[in-house]
Amino acid sequence: IRELAEAQGVGESETSSLIDSLLRGHLPPGMEALAPVLLNSFETPLEFLPEGALIFIDEPAAIEQQLERYMEEARSNFLVANEAGRPACPPEELLLSPIRLLDVLRERKGIQLQSLDVLDAEASLEQIIFESKGHDDLHSSLQRARKSEFPLAPLLETLQRYREEGWRVTITASTLSGVERLHDLLEEYGLHLSRAIKPRPIRQWSAPGLIEIRQARLSSGFDLPSLGLAIFTEEEIFGPRQHRRTSKRLREGEIISGLAQLSKGDAVVHNLHGIGLYQGLIALQFGEATGDFLQLEYLGGDRFFLPVQLLSRVQRYVGGDGTGPRIDKLGGVTWNKAKRSVKRSVRHMAEELLALHAAREIASGYAFSGRDRHLEEFEGTFAFEETPDQLAAIDDVLGDLSKDKPMDRLVCGDVGYGKTEVALRAACRVVMDGKQVAVLVPTTVLSQQHEETFRKRFADLPVNIEHLSRFCTAKQARETLERLAEGKVDIIIGTHRLLQKNVVFRDLGLLIIDEEQRFGVGHKEKIKHKRKTVDVLTLTATPIPRTLQQAFTEIRDLSLINTAPADRLAIRTQVCKPSDSLIREAILREVRRGGQVYYIHNRVRTISTVAEKLRELVPEVKLVVVHGQMRERELEEHMLGFLHGEADVLLATTIVENGLDLPRANSILIDRADHLGLAQLYQLRGRVGRSTQRAYAYLFIPGEEALSDTARKRMEAIQDLSDIGSGFRLANMDLEIRGAGDLLGSEQSGKMAAVGYDTYMEMLGETIEAMRGKVVEEQVDPEIRLPISARLDETFVPDVNQRLVLYKRLASAPNDAEIQRIRDEILDCYGPMPQEALDLLEVIRIKLRARKLGIASVSVERDHIVLKAAKNSSIDPQRLLNLMGQPKTGVRVAPDQKILTRIPKGGPRALLDAVFDLMHTLGYED
Numbered sequence: 001i002r003e004l005a006e007a008q009g010v011g012e013s014e015t016s017s018l019i020d021s022l023l024r025g026h027l028p029p030g031m032e033a034l035a036p037v038l039l040n041s042f043e044t045p046l047e048f049l050p051e052g053a054l055i056f057i058d059e060p061a062a063i064e065q066q067l068e069r070y071m072e073e074a075r076s077n078f079l080v081a082n083e084a085g086r087p088a089c090p091p092e093e094l095l096l097s098p099i100r101l102l103d104v105l106r107e108r109k110g111i112q113l114q115s116l117d118v119l120d121a122e123a124s125l126e127q128i129i130f131e132s133k134g135h136d137d138l139h140s141s142l143q144r145a146r147k148s149e150f151p152l153a154p155l156l157e158t159l160q161r162y163r164e165e166g167w168r169v170t171i172t173a174s175t176l177s178g179v180e181r182l183h184d185l186l187e188e189y190g191l192h193l194s195r196a197i198k199p200r201p202i203r204q205w206s207a208p209g210l211i212e213i214r215q216a217r218l219s220s221g222f223d224l225p226s227l228g229l230a231i232f233t234e235e236e237i238f239g240p241r242q243h244r245r246t247s248k249r250l251r252e253g254e255i256i257s258g259l260a261q262l263s264k265g266d267a268v269v270h271n272l273h274g275i276g277l278y279q280g281l282i283a284l285q286f287g288e289a290t291g292d293f294l295q296l297e298y299l300g301g302d303r304f305f306l307p308v309q310l311l312s313r314v315q316r317y318v319g320g321d322g323t324g325p326r327i328d329k330l331g332g333v334t335w336n337k338a339k340r341s342v343k344r345s346v347r348h349m350a351e352e353l354l355a356l357h358a359a360r361e362i363a364s365g366y367a368f369s370g371r372d373r374h375l376e377e378f379e380g381t382f383a384f385e386e387t388p389d390q391l392a393a394i395d396d397v398l399g400d401l402s403k404d405k406p407m408d409r410l411v412c413g414d415v416g417y418g419k420t421e422v423a424l425r426a427a428c429r430v431v432m433d434g435k436q437v438a439v440l441v442p443t444t445v446l447s448q449q450h451e452e453t454f455r456k457r458f459a460d461l462p463v464n465i466e467h468l469s470r471f472c473t474a475k476q477a478r479e480t481l482e483r484l485a486e487g488k489v490d491i492i493i494g495t496h497r498l499l500q501k502n503v504v505f506r507d508l509g510l511l512i513i514d515e516e517q518r519f520g521v522g523h524k525e526k527i528k529h530k531r532k533t534v535d536v537l538t539l540t541a542t543p544i545p546r547t548l549q550q551a552f553t554e555i556r557d558l559s560l561i562n563t564a565p566a567d568r569l570a571i572r573t574q575v576c577k578p579s580d581s582l583i584r585e586a587i588l589r590e591v592r593r594g595g596q597v598y599y600i601h602n603r604v605r606t607i608s609t610v611a612e613k614l615r616e617l618v619p620e621v622k623l624v625v626v627h628g629q630m631r632e633r634e635l636e637e638h639m640l641g642f643l644h645g646e647a648d649v650l651l652a653t654t655i656v657e658n659g660l661d662l663p664r665a666n667s668i669l670i671d672r673a674d675h676l677g678l679a680q681l682y683q684l685r686g687r688v689g690r691s692t693q694r695a696y697a698y699l700f701i702p703g704e705e706a707l708s709d710t711a712r713k714r715m716e717a718i719q720d721l722s723d724i725g726s727g728f729r730l731a732n733m734d735l736e737i738r739g740a741g742d743l744l745g746s747e748q749s750g751k752m753a754a755v756g757y758d759t760y761m762e763m764l765g766e767t768i769e770a771m772r773g774k775v776v777e778e779q780v781d782p783e784i785r786l787p788i789s790a791r792l793d794e795t796f797v798p799d800v801n802q803r804l805v806l807y808k809r810l811a812s813a814p815n816d817a818e819i820q821r822i823r824d825e826i827l828d829c830y831g832p833m834p835q836e837a838l839d840l841l842e843v844i845r846i847k848l849r850a851r852k853l854g855i856a857s858v859s860v861e862r863d864h865i866v867l868k869a870a871k872n873s874s875i876d877p878q879r880l881l882n883l884m885g886q887p888k889t890g891v892r893v894a895p896d897q898k899i900l901t902r903i904p905k906g907g908p909r910a911l912l913d914a915v916f917d918l919m920h921t922l923g924y925e926d
Contacts, residue, residue: 046104055110060102067098076592080585133223139236146239147440155237156189159211162230168206172216173234176831177824179215182234186213196831205229251916258562262804267325269756270296273304274328274335275317281308281800283791290836292791292807298330306793307849308807309784319759323754338754342763350767363533365406366509368433371398378428382421387563392420396559397537399428401510407535413561415686416568419539420450422561423512424457426537431463431490435509439493442515444469444632445639450493450514452643453661458491468494468503471636513538534564541686560613571689571697575673575715578700583669584617586698587649590667591621596642597649598668598687602675604629604653610671611651621648628655657683663691673699673718674711681718725877780870782850785859786915788908790840797830810844816926819844842912849919860903865915867922869897875922883921 005015046055056061074091081088096104106112142152162169171186175180176197183195196205196214206212208228221232262268268278276296284293284305293305294314306314317325328335386394391413400407413419439454441447451467458465466480466489475645477497483489487506492498511534576582590597601610604627611625624638624647642650643662650656650665657680668688673681681699689695701707701715752760797803808827813819821842826833850858854873859866869875878900883891890901901918904910 018894032422046108053108053185055105055108056113057102057105057110057114059115060112064098064102067101071095071098073593077573077589078586081591083584083588085581117890131225135232135236138232142237142260152189152237155232156191159191163209163211166208166228168208168227168229169211169232170205170229171211171213171232171234171237172218172221173213174215174217175824175828176215177827178234179213180827183213186211202229203227203428205231209761221381230786241530250817262316262801266325267316267756268314271313271759272335272589273298274331274332274338275325275756276304276327276330279303281804287787289787291793292788294802294804297604299327299332300329302330304330307783307785309843310781311804311808311811313757313781314808315758325756331552339759339763341746342752342755342760343767346760346764346767347771350764350771353434354768354771363406363537365404365533366434366435367404368401368429368509370402372432374432375425375429378423378457378461381460384565386416386421387561387565389413389561389563391420393419393422393559393561394425396557397422398429400557401426401429401535406533407537407557409536409557409559410538411559411561412540414564415541415683416565416690417541417561417563418565419541419561420453420661422559423514423537423539423786424454426510427454427491427512428458428461430510430535433509435507436484436487436489436505437510438498438505438508439491439495439512440498440514441495443497443655443657444471444635446514446627447471447493447495448636448639449643449661454491454493463490464488465491465493465603466622468492468497470497508534510535510537512536515540529531541683542729569689569692569694571685571695573685573697573699573719575699575701575719576824577703578671580617580696583614584698586667586669587614587618587621591648593693593695594664595667596645596662597621597663598656598665598684599649599651600654600656600668600670600684601651602653602672607651607653614649614651618649623647623649623651625651626655627653631783651823654680654684656687661690662687663693666691666693666695666764669698669700670694671700673701674701674707674715676714677718678714681714685718728893778872780851780854780856782847782855783846783859784843784850785857786843786846786911787860788839788843788911789836790843792826793834793836796834797826810840811847813844813848815848816845819848839908839912846912846915846919849916853919853922853924860911861900863903864900865903865911865918865920867899869899873897879923891918 002015026891049055049497071091074095078088078091078507100168138154138158142151145151145154159169171182173182175312179195179197183193190212194206194210194212205214206229218231218233221236223230223231262278264278264280266278269275269318273296276298279297282293282295282305283290292308294308294311296304296306298304326334337918390413393413397407397409397411400409411419411422423439427439430437439447439450441450447467447469448471451465454465464483466483468477468480472480480489480492481503484492485504485506497503505915514535565802577797587597587599599610599614601607607625607627611623614623624642626635626638626642630638636649638650641647645664654676666688668685670676670681676684685697688697697717699715701711707715755763792806794800794805796804797806806822809822810819813822819841823833826837846858850856853875854870855867855875856870859868879894880891883889884893892900894900899922901914902913
């Protein structure tokens, strides 16, 4: 730029000013003439490529359309910025036109890729046609053989034929764990295979007559005869990979995710030593081996180092009132004293929860029909593809309805994840069996939305749907209630008015509750009464801790919908100070791409002033106002107008917090976001981003210095929770910020603070099990002390919190299958595992076997492997006597319940094998 400016006769100071201006994105006044010179000097970004660079153009026509859209968006953004008074360069001064860019690409003699063989007589292009062939015949043969005794016979025959003909054969799997599974499986059939991980040119894949298994993401297999190469994919051999539902309970998942957020100085709870402070994950050397340890600090500066294999003993502390905990003294008596006190106090809560559960178990319900042709036809009208979790939730609900016990199921899923469809299918099943359905919602606006949704889905069925809310006149409400009592209304949708005494059902079969936490105490008492006799389905995105508590203790059945709908994008969230230019730009950007905007102002007294200001700022858009104090008809008209696209901006209070489903509304601006709760902010933000479009949320605050500590934590949390599917993390964060005591009752608040929420819940669960008559045996948590480096090195898993999560999951793994799942995840996320990581998995497997046998510790003393049996060991004494009578086994028993055998020669691998052999000798069975 300096050379160009000097050639144009521009002085040094002006040149510096010019460069500074260009860095800010605009040309200073009087220098506009320099823009074409700059543009022509760097005519194409391709000048920065090496001279021999080969350029591929994939589908030129599609690229040209995409470039045109990008250019149009750039022009639109420039207009918005220009109108807002912000400095910006016109796109034409910064960007090449799409046509010019494609011309330059073609001039570089690139390669154009086209799926269609289109003859262009004017184009001077050399045409190369790659002949390829799919594997349709193999796919059909495998499908037919899937239920036979030899399901892979067609594949083996095909592979053998290709090898005999000298083809190079590659089988691909999308993940490293898939490569290993395929290799192990096919080797059992006598095939000799090689594994390939590192990328190589396709000409170097495999070798003539050989079969290679490679990690690569391909949608389908094919033959390339010109290269003598055949490629098969994992999916075409075994079919599409099914979503795997693990048996991990929600409680375990929440405890593990808590460690992912752990920072130095945070309080943690050790089940034996009490509340201490986490001071990091450190590597310590013992002999020639290295291990990772959790460093905990207790009262008086005492430090405790916990091996990661015992991480199941530790969980993050969450208090009863949101305040910090009292740190225990290591080896002191305060922790055991606190636990004894809590154990006495949880009994009353356990009795209350069990009484509710028992009443439901004793009551006889109605067993609805299973899936039939009518329900399948109704399911077929769903316009979207169900996610695996959604299908699982639907199966759970239909399964509950088919039993003769009243259902009480909680369906938890993030905003827009398809909970309503689960409710619709349950309602269809109930109505088809001749019973009535009541849908209870917290707001009139949501009742209106649900009524439209239900009417649309049941349009082809003879189902009478009505709604009851303050939108209804007295006459309409009276007529609806009469028809409901007569059984002429199949589905009634309404607010808390449905719980009034004058609402009589002829034959109520199902109560659907949307966002139960939004109802008051009195309403919940009435709901609780209905739960004893009627099937109840509760939908929620951000469950309050009391609701979670009942799910954790298995008092209520739970279905989780964690899978996001296809193509759903995370909402971009920005906490910022409000400014007129920012508000105008955000609104116009959304409206110009064909969308709608929510503007939330939660003060009815000043909402009209805000409306006037917005009309002045963006006079070109149509704005409507809604709030809870408007007349019913006016509120209904404005809401329906916005729902049907008659307005661009909806200025509203938090009345729109629940349930509105508008795919076109993809920007939300929230005024004084610091005055709203975390769950409220999350629900409001969930009103946007319900389509494939990127959505934006602007949270306006007066300034960070004006925020309280709690408000600052909420702002940090809502920004952290930008990923789709963060509702459960939000519930936990809300619990931490607000505290659990007030949600569980003042009586329990102090008790919970003494031990932490997780320990409290654990003790409550144990008390409930004991009151049910189940004997809860104290499970051994073995300590493995072997001179082997068994760890996840920081060079392999760099993020310390991810290492903590993996250690916690491994330490809590209930069986070998779960260890294998975690191993597959590590392989797929981080690549081939180093020996230290593989040895860690072996140590965890030893721990599982030791737990099953009742062995408290596995260690090495001098030249012996030493197993110390726990008091409640399950080792058969007679087996031990028999082993001692056979000198060749090398097993002997020493005092203090120790079992010893000599360490074999051969290093760590031989040591691990010897421990496994000893476990099997003592009676462990796989």
